[in-house]
Amino acid sequence: MPIYVYWGEDDFEMQTAIFRLRDRIVDAQWLSFNYTVIPATQPEAVIQGLTQAITPPFGAGSRLTWLVDTTILQQCSADLLAELQRTLPAIPENSVLLLTCRNKPDKRLKSTQLLQKFAQIQEFSLIPPWKTEQLIDKVQQAAQELNVKLTSESVQMLAEAVGNNTRQMYNELEKLRTFAGFDSKPIDKTTVATLVSNNTHNSLHLAAAIKDGDSPKALELMTQLIAQNEPALRIVATLIGQFRTWLWVKLMSEAKQDPTTIAQAAEIANPKRVYFLQQEVKGVCVTQLVSTLPVLLELEVNLKQGFEENSILQTKIVELCQLFR
Structure with missing residues (x-):
């Protein structure tokens, strides 16, 4: 009874994993019979999926039933839970049930606890934009997977250009x-700068503009981020993460702590990056960095309360920039 649960916001990585699973278990000649996609919008989608999953496959290969954007990991009625308890153990070995959703499964739910017993659960979450080391590692892994040779500088440049957009990274x-073709030399940063689209202004650039007290640039970056459909709450989460990191680095640097200790406290994977962060906060004081957090937290609350995004973002970004003048 192979059952899989995929969740997270990285649609590209999840989709790639789903297609790999499909190609591995479903015979291509019997694809139209043994591969069923059931959106959550269909009536009785979960019941329909469970019924399909316990049906033996036709012909060669196995069956794959995919419940798209299912909600049973966030809410589940008693009747539906009973159906899950009855059906999951009865799924045959040559039939695979796949459930996908964007939100993290609620571990308090009995349906989630049940699936934890029967299913393989895999997370496909986006790397937070401020975790630059992880983004660089991701680019390096993908480059090795595609057999693309890059210099360390070009890896960093590509990571800065694409951020956590996995689809753009692979493209x-x-x-x-x-x-590069058959050229065995690693691709340098000049080539990357020429070929790679770097019109994705990420939220870290916005944080830097705020720290510099540059209101016009910060507002321009905010407008570009919104135009690129970057969720406002994700922008704020990145800003909070970055200013907290800067605050830790500044506090512990003034306390004469060594880079390794600072890296551990600020959750920085590579201690060598501490030096560059120290240079970034060299011209600001602890009081200024501390003052940003209440403003950012208030902004987060306002957005969750339904305030108009552009208006409240503009107001708070200007307020943040004034802290560094």
């Missing part, structure tokens, strides 16, 4: 691989 690496 840009494919472009670089095509350009």
Whole structure:
């Protein structure tokens, strides 16, 4: 009874994993019979999926039933829970049930606890934009997977250009691989700067503009981020994470702590990055950094209360910039 639960916001990585699972277990010649996709919008979607999952496959290979954007990991009625308890153990070995959702499964729910017993659960969450080391590692892993040779500088440049957009990262690496052809030399940063689209202004650039007290630039970056459909709450989460990191670095640097200790306290994976963070906060004081957090937390609360995004973002960004003048 193979059962899988995929969750997270990285749609590209999840989709890639789903297609790999499908291609591995479903015979291509019997795909139209043994591969069923059931959106959550369909009536009785979960019941329909469970009924399909316990049906043996036709012909060769196995059956894959995919419940898209299911809500049973966030809410589940008693009747539906009873159906899950009855059906999950009865799914045959040559039938696979896949459940996907964007939100983290609620571990308090009995349906989630039941699936934890029967299913393989895999997370596909986006790397927070401020965790630059993880983004660089992600680019390095993808480059190795696609056999694209990059210098360390070009890896960092590509990570800065694409941020946590996994789809764009793979697209840009494919472009670089095509350009390199059979050349065995690593692709340098000049080539990356020429070929890679870097019109994605991420929230870290916005944080830097705020720290510099540059209101016009900060407002321009905010407008571009919203135009790129970057969720306002995700922008705020990045700003909070970055200013907290800067605050830790500044506090502990003034306390004469060594880079390794600072890295551990600020949750920085690579202690060598502490030096660069110290340079970034060299011209600001602890009081200024501390003052940003109440403003950012108030902004987060306002957004969750339904305030108009552009208006409240503009107001609070200007207020934040004034702290550094």
